[in-house]
Amino acid sequence: MPLLTDLDISQNYLYGSIPLSLGNLQNMTDLVISNNHLSGVIPDIWSDFKYLYYLDISNNNFFGKIPSSIGSLSFIRFLFLGGNKLYGQIPSSLQNCTSMDTLDMGDNRLSGNLPYWVGEAMPSLLIFRVRNNSFTGHIPGQLCRLSNLHILDLSHNKLTGIIPTCLGNLSGLKTELKLDSERYEGSLQVATKGRIMEYTETTLYLVNSLDLSSNNLSGGIPQELTTLSELGTLILSRNQLTGKIPEMIGNLKDLETLDLSHNKLVGEIPASIVSLTFLSHLNLSFNKLSGKIPTKNQFQTFDDPSIYKGNLALCGTPLTTKCSGSGSGNGEAPSGGGKNDEDVKGRMENLWFYLTIALGFFMGFWGVCGSLIIKKRWRLAYFCFLEKIISEITVLIFVTANRLKKMFKR
Structure with a gap:
């Protein structure tokens, strides 16, 4: 079978290893043996293949290192080695596979x-x-x-x-x-x-x-x-x-x-x-x-x-x-946060309102009382002024009351 170019025996129940005699198929272009139960090391036979451009040996039980002779496959375009138990490094010879x-x-x-x-x-x-x-x-x-x-x-x-x-x-x-x-x-x-x-x-x-x-x-x-x-x-x-x-x-x-x-x-x-x-x-x-x-x-x-x-x-x-x-x-x-935002905003407005009232009372109270405490002349003048005002208001009340009594007697 030296003239065989395509071999696909994938998805079967094949056991054993890759036979060395596979290297005699030098005219092979496609080799697919994936999804089987093949095991052992991958033989170093790939330098015998001159035209192989598709190689799929994935999903088996192969172990050992990748043979460096795979790098001699100068026409290789598709290389599937996944799903095995291969170890070691990728051989540098693969950089010869430029296609x-x-x-x-x-x-x-x-x-x-x-x-x-x-x-x-x-x-x-x-x-x-x-x-x-x-x-x-x-x-x-x-x-x-x-x-x-x-x-x-x-x-x-x-x-x-x-x-x-x-x-x-x-x-x-x-x-x-x-x-x-x-x-x-x-x-x-x-x-x-x-x-x-x-x-x-x-x-x-x-x-x-x-x-x-x-x-x-x-x-x-x-x-x-x-x-x-x-x-x-x-x-x-x-x-x-x-x-x-x-x-x-x-x-x-x-x-x-x-x-x-x-x-x-x-x-x-x-x-x-x-x-x-x-x-x-x-x-x-x-x-x-x-x-x-x-x-x-x-x-x-x-x-x-x-x-x-x-x-x-x-x-x-x-x-x-x-x-x-x-x-x-x-x-x-x-x-989901709109109601909470409104509550916070309302509380802040109330807080500023009460702070304003308190500040106004503080400034008004101490603006008047503070000056009276500090300045004695102002304090005397202020109380005299209050006394005069109170007296005038008292007189006005009595006068008004007498006039009202006379009006009711008539």
Whole structure:
């Protein structure tokens, strides 16, 4: 069978290991043995293949290191190694695979730093998936050079450092991708809308995803990420991110999934977030957010309080905590606090009224009495004046009374 070019024995119940005789099929272009129960190490036979451009050995029980001979597959475009028990580092020989479109090594036990050369040696890469491994170190800035990348999944590793601001330069997430059946083959599992979904080549081109969740990333969320206008999924949960949610988050008009939960984000939810009218899955729980929860547009449908759980300073629907005060931070009048505001305003007016009366009495009393106490001449003159007035009033009363008696006698 040396002329065999396509072999697909996936989704069976095959056991055992890959036979070394497979290397005799030098004219093979497509080899798919995924979703079986194959085990053992991956044999170092790949330098014998001259034309192989599609290799899928995912979802088996292979262990050991990735053989360096895979780097001799100069025509390889689709490489699926995920869902095994592979360990060690990504072999540097893979940088010879300059035509790579999809590189999936997720759900293994790989370790070491993410190779910087991926961003330099694979300019046509569309999909880079290494989720659920044990990679350490920083996210290499060279990944920002992957202008065609539209799925970047580095989640569930041990990455540290900040999110590179240059990820906002991923032009593949800024322009609408058109279906090219030759560039999307196989299937891929992607975290979106709160669950893991599997996409095939007929729908994979629709997925634009950035998933950096479940690492040890720190620092703020770069404002530059809000320029990725075609991004559909943004998952940054379960890190150590600080600072505020970017004010221009509303620029991500096509965003359907936003998960920023389990971080240390502070401040109010930006007012622009209500512009995300395609948003169907939101999770902002377990941060340090404050202020009123927006209620406009799509946010009217987010009635699950668990979305905001663990943010003790958040208030408003759907939480039971009512908002008070005049500042909502979202351009909306606070709900549930109107009556309280009126009561406070009334109490303040009454307080000022009584203070004014007291101040007026104090100033009037001491303005007169104080001067009489201090100045003796004024005091004598004042009492003489009072005595004179009282005398005149007394005389006037008696005179008036006598006149009235005479009138009644007549």
